[in-house]
Amino acid sequence: MSDKEDLRLEIPSYAFIALARRGMEKISLDQCFLKDCDNEDPELLEPFKKEENEEDLKLIKKIYIKCKKCNRIFILKLEILKKVAKSTKDKDEEALSMGLVHALDENGENLGHIGYF
Numbered sequence: 001m002s003d004k005e006d007l008r009l010e011i012p013s014y015a016f017i018a019l020a021r022r023g024m025e026k027i028s029l030d031q032c033f034l035k036d037c038d039n040e041d042p043e044l045l046e047p048f049k050k051e052e053n054e055e056d057l058k059l060i061k062k063i064y065i066k067c068k069k070c071n072r073i074f075i076l077k078l079e080i081l082k083k084v085a086k087s088t089k090d091k092d093e094e095a096l097s098m099g100l101v102h103a104l105d106e107n108g109e110n111l112g113h114i115g116y117f
């Protein structure tokens with residue numbers, strides 16, 4: 001398996017968006033989040049770099065993705081919160097974690113909060 005295929009596995013397939021009073025909508029993360037681009041073809045999306053940052057309670061992963069349709073780069077920022085609502089009763093119980101996903105442009109400008117995974 002190549003490094004690039006490894007990177008693809010780091011990206012959750014879907015995120016969930018909370019819709020006001022209408023539940024959750026599931027969206028694919030296999031798409032280009034840059035303005036004026038409608039690429040939804042995973043073949044045209046190439047993750048090429050990852051930055052990882054661990055803080056006390058969260059792990060931040062930035063996956064750099066090149067879109068071969070608009071020839072630009074965007075970043076999926078995955079924020080994984082660790083030990084959310086961990087039970088104190090059962091020490092063996094695995095800590096729950098949840099993730100937030102944001103899209104950033106090449107310069108780190110926020111393109112918006114996408115959702116949860």
Ligand SMILES: [Zn+2]
Binds near residue numbers: 032033039067069
């Ligand atoms: Zn694009």
